[in-house]
Amino acid sequence: MNKLLELKGIGKSFPGVRALDDINLDLEPGEVHVLIGENGAGKSTLMKIISGAYETDEGQMFVDGVQIKKNSPVISEQLGIGMIYQELNLIPELSVAQNIFLGHPLKKGIFNDDRRMNKEASERLEQLQVHLKPTQLVKTLGVGTQQMIEIVKALSKEAKILVFDEPTSSLADAEIKQLFTVIRMLKERGIGMFYISHRLEEIFEIGDRVTIVRDGKKISTSRIEDMDMNKLIEGIAGRKIENLYPHTRKKAEEPMLEIKHLTSKKFQDVSIVVRAGEIVGMSGLVGAGRTETARAAFGIDHYDSGEVLLYGKPLKKNSPPNRVLPEASARFRKTGRPRGWLWREASVRT
Numbered sequence: 390m391n392k393l394l395e396l397k398g399i400g401k402s403f404p405g406v407r408a409l410d411d412i413n414l415d416l417e418p419g420e421v422h423v424l425i426g427e428n429g430a431g432k433s434t435l436m437k438i439i440s441g442a443y444e445t446d447e448g449q450m451f452v453d454g455v456q457i458k459k460n461s462p463v464i465s466e467q468l469g470i471g472m473i474y475q476e477l478n479l480i481p482e483l484s485v486a487q488n489i490f491l492g493h494p495l496k497k498g499i500f501n502d503d504r505r506m507n508k509e510a511s512e513r514l515e516q517l518q519v520h521l522k523p524t525q526l527v528k529t530l531g532v533g534t535q536q537m538i539e540i541v542k543a544l545s546k547e548a549k550i551l552v553f554d555e556p557t558s559s560l561a562d563a564e565i566k567q568l569f570t571v572i573r574m575l576k577e578r579g580i581g582m583f584y585i586s587h588r589l590e591e592i593f594e595i596g597d598r599v600t601i602v603r604d605g606k607k608i609s610t611s612r613i614e615d616m617d618m619n620k621l622i623e624g625i626a627g628r629k630i631e632n633l634y635p636h637t638r639k640k641a642e643e644p645m646l647e648i649k650h651l652t653s654k655k656f657q658d659v660s661i662v663v664r665a666g667e668i669v670g671m672s673g674l675v676g677a678g679r680t681e682t683a684r685a686a687f688g689i690d691h692y693d694s695g696e697v698l699l700y701g702k703p704l705k706k707n708s709p710p711n712r713v714l715p716e717a718s719a720r721f722r723k724t725g726r727p728r729g730w731l732w733r734e735a736s737v738r739t
Contacts, residue, residue, distance in 0.1 A: 391454050393418055393550055393581040394439065394470075399448035401434055408434045410605045412448070416550060416581040421572060423584045423592045423613075426602035426625055432585050435602070436552050439583070440472045441465035452550075470550045471543025475558055477535050479542075481528035485521055486510035489542045513541045517571050531676070533564025540571060544580075551575065552583045557591065569595050589621055603627055642666065644701070648686050651695035655681040659695070 392415045399412040409431045416422050424432045437443040439450070441460040450457045452468045479488045486506045487494075494501045495509065510523040519537045527535060536556060543551055553572075557565045572582065572595055586592065592599055592613065599616060601608040601624035608624050623629050642665040651659045656678035663669045673679050685692040688709040697704045 392416065392451070393453065395451040395454075396435075396439075397449045397451070399435070399438060399450070400446050401431075401438065401443060402446055408605050409438075412602075412605075412607050414600060414607065414610070416583060418549075418579040418581055419576045420597045421576065421582045421584050421595050423586065423596040423599040424602060425586065425589070425592065425599060425621065430602040430625075431605040432602055433554060434605075436472070436554060436583060436585065439465070439550075439552060440470060466546055468550075469546075469548050470552070471546065471548030473536065473539050473543065473551060473553045473556055475555045477532070477539055479527050479535055479538060482526065484524050484526055485514075485530075485538055486523035488527055488538055489513070489523075489545050491542070493546060509545075510541070513545060517541065517574060519571075531564070533560050533567060536560070536564075536568065537571065540575075548580070550581050550583075552585075554585050555587065556584075557586065557588060565591075589618060592616075592621070601625060645699070646686075647698040647701075648682075649696050649698065651682060651685060651692050651697070653681065653685060653690070653692040656685075661686075 395415040397413055399409055399414075400407075401409040412431075412435060414422075414435070424435070426432050434443065438445055438460075441462045441464055444460070450460065452470075457464070457468065480491065483491070484507075486503070486509075489510045490506050495505045496502055497505070507523040511521075514521050514523070514537075517537065517540070519534070519541070521530075521534065521538075527538065530538075540551070556568060560568065572584075575582065584596065593616075596613045598610060598612055599621070600610040601621070603625065611620075619629075644662045645665055646661075646663040648659060648661040659678075659682050661669060661671070671679050671682070681690060684690040686697050688697075688704065688707055691707060
């Protein structure tokens with residue numbers, strides 16, 4: 390079986406940094422090849438070389454056994470390589486069909502054939518069990534649905550290789566499940582996929598092979614069935630991690646930050662306490678109000694009722710400066726003097 394894509398001895402340097410060093414990698418039809426590694430390991434640089442966004446300093450790239458001596462985003466697209474970035478490249482004011490055929494519209498004479506594009510977009514969406522009206526504006530859709538449009542958009546250009554760059558980073562569980570269903574369908578159609586993720590549990594659900602990259606070098610490539618979580622973590626970190634979750638807990642400190650019964654149109658009656666040395670997580674589905682709560686607590690957005698306290702002292706609404714300046718916060722803790730005075734005093738000194 391011919392490889393869909395093969396990289397041999399790929400190297401890439403930036404001023405003062407060796408980003409990639411002698412990387413060998415390949416992709417087979419109908420395969421999900423997962424790339425993992427710490428931030429800065431070289432994963433995204435490698436994918437940008439595949440997409441033509443970066444040129445290699447050394448090494449060779451082959452697509453269907455043919456060497457590609459010069460690559461670019463346009464050439465990469467013509468070779469059947471599609472990128473699904475973490476930041477989606479859709480135009481919110483256009484419809485689903487218009488986004489799918491953006492850059493290569495179907496024509497009727499000199500005009501765009503909207504009827505034909507709507508029909509073909511609908512058929513392509515249904516093939517992946519994505520139930521959308523092609524005339525819907527993209528800005529009315531959720532992130533997970535927009536990602537499906539990105540996939541269909543790539544497939545409309547006859548992509549046979551897809552690169553997913555952390556596609557689940559902003560998706561809810563139901564949207565992740567839908568994405569994995571679509572990826573399995575694409576595998577059955579013989580489409581090869583590179584999949585970058587920091588969520589290690591995903592690898593065992595959809596991956597066929599996994600390559601670990603560290604400090605710009607390929608550490609290993611293995612079948613998924615030959616790996617376990619400990620081996621993955623050891624490969625990523627470069628050492629054994631004996632205790633992932635130490636069972637130690639510090640003595641409870643006095644609250645540093647208190648959010649009490651915070652309420653607005655986008656969230657209701659939220660109360661959170663953060664103590665010294667703690668990491669307090671806030672989870673929920675996309676659109677549940679997590680970001681809005683954090684913005685309100687920080688003083689960026691307005692809230693209707695409730696209060697935010699720093700070291701037991703209430704903070705004024707819509708006042709980020711008191712939350713930002715460590716010097717002001719420390720002085721406020723000791724003196725309890727008015728927030729406006731603190732801000733003015735710190736501003737004069739800086």
